[in-house]
Amino acid sequence: MKHFRKELWFNTKDRVEFINITPQVETCIKESHINEGIVLVNAMHISASVFINDDEAGLHHDFKHFLERLVPYAPTSQYRHNDTGEDNADAHIRRQIMGREVTVAITKGQLDLGPWEQLFYGEFDGQRKKRVLVKIIGE
Numbered sequence: 001m002k003h004f005r006k007e008l009w010f011n012t013k014d015r016v017e018f019i020n021i022t023p024q025v026e027t028c029i030k031e032s033h034i035n036e037g038i039v040l041v042n043a044m045h046i047s048a049s050v051f052i053n054d055d056e057a058g059l060h061h062d063f064k065h066f067l068e069r070l071v072p073y074a075p076t077s078q079y080r081h082n083d084t085g086e087d088n089a090d091a092h093i094r095r096q097i098m099g100r101e102v103t104v105a106i107t108k109g110q111l112d113l114g115p116w117e118q119l120f121y122g123e124f125d126g127q128r129k130k131r132v133l134v135k136i137i138g139e
Contacts, residue, residue, distance in 0.1 A: 004032030004136040007044070012126035016067075018060045019121045021050075021132065025104075026111060028134045035109045037138015041119060042101030045130040047091035049098035049122035052113070067094050067124075091125035098122050106138055 006028050010019060025041055043050050053059065071093045076082045079089030102119060105112035111119075121132055 001137060001139060002032070002034055002037075004028065004034060004134075006031070006134045008121075008132040008134060009129060010121055010123065010132070011129045012123045015073075015124070015126050016064055017123045017126055018063065019123070020055050020118050021121045022055075022111070022113075022118045025119055025134055029106055029109060029111065029136060032136045034106060034136050034138040037106045037136060038103055039106055039111070040101060040103050040133070040135045040137075042133050043095070043121065043130070044133050047088050047095055047123075047125035048130055048132075049095050049100065049124070050102050050132060051099050051120050051122060052102050052104075052117050053120060054116045055118040055120075063098075063122075067097065070097070088125040094122075094124040098124075106136065 008021060008024050021041070025039060029039060041050050071090045073090045076087045081089035081092065123130070
């Protein structure tokens with residue numbers, strides 16, 4: 001069995017942003033030379049997420065508004081975590097909602113995704129350098 005590991009790095013312009021990382025993960029699969037196996041993709045930061053969904057701007061807008069209604073950024077004083085001097089408690093909670101990681105099958109050297117499915121990096125406390133781990137195992 002072969003394995004492959006690579007880190008993808010991001011520094012978003014906005015505090016909250018969704019980035020389609022499907023092409024980068026597909027490149028990792030090609031670099032790995034693994035045709036049958038599994039790819040694990042996970043955010044290596046506690047205020048970011050990796051998830052699978054549709055690459056549609058209206059949906060991403062809806063995600064942002066849903067998360068802001070459910071877990072508003074302000075007032076920052078509403079969160080005990082922010083008593084430490086941080087202002088990102090909302091980002092930690094949003095990560096729990098959107099998820100830390102995804103695992104996808106690799107079949108014939110391709111991501112085995114359903115119709116419209118794409119992989120996304122979700123940033124909830126951006127404007128600084130963060131990473132995503134891509135780990136591929138298979139043959």
